[in-house]
C-alpha cells in the first residue's frame with residue numbers, strides 16, 4: 001500500500017490511505033482523509049487531485065470505442081471499399097464486417113446515401 005509520503009510503503013494509520021490503485025500509466029491513485037491523490041511514478045510527486053475528507057473511489061472499466069468516420073468495413077482505412085460496404089448495407093446485402101458507427105458518417109443513426117457522400121468527401125480530403 002502506498003503511504004501518504006510518496007514512495008513509502010507501510011501500514012496505513014487511521015487517517016492514512018483508504019484505497020489505492022495503479023493507473024494505466026503506472027501512476028498510483030490513493031485516498032486518505034485529505035482527498036484523492038495521484039503519485040506520479042516518474043517524479044515521485046503526490047498531488048491532491050480532489051480535496052475533501054473521507055474520499056473514496058471505486059473503479060469502473062470503460063471501453064472506449066474508436067470511431068473512424070467512413071471506415072465502414074472496419075479495416076482502419078477510409079477508401080472506396082468503405083463506399084462499397086455502405087452501398088451494400090443500404091441495398092440490404094449485410095456486408096461483413098460492417099462498423100455501423102463508422103459508416104454513419106453524419107451520425108444520424110441511419111445509413112443512407114448521405115453517408116456514402118460523406119465517406120466520399122472524407123476520401124477526397126474534405127469533411
Ligand SMILES: [Ca+2]
Nearest residue numbers: 071073075077
Ligand atoms: Ca475501411
Ligand SMILES: [Ca+2]
Nearest residue numbers: 104106108110
Ligand atoms: Ca447517417
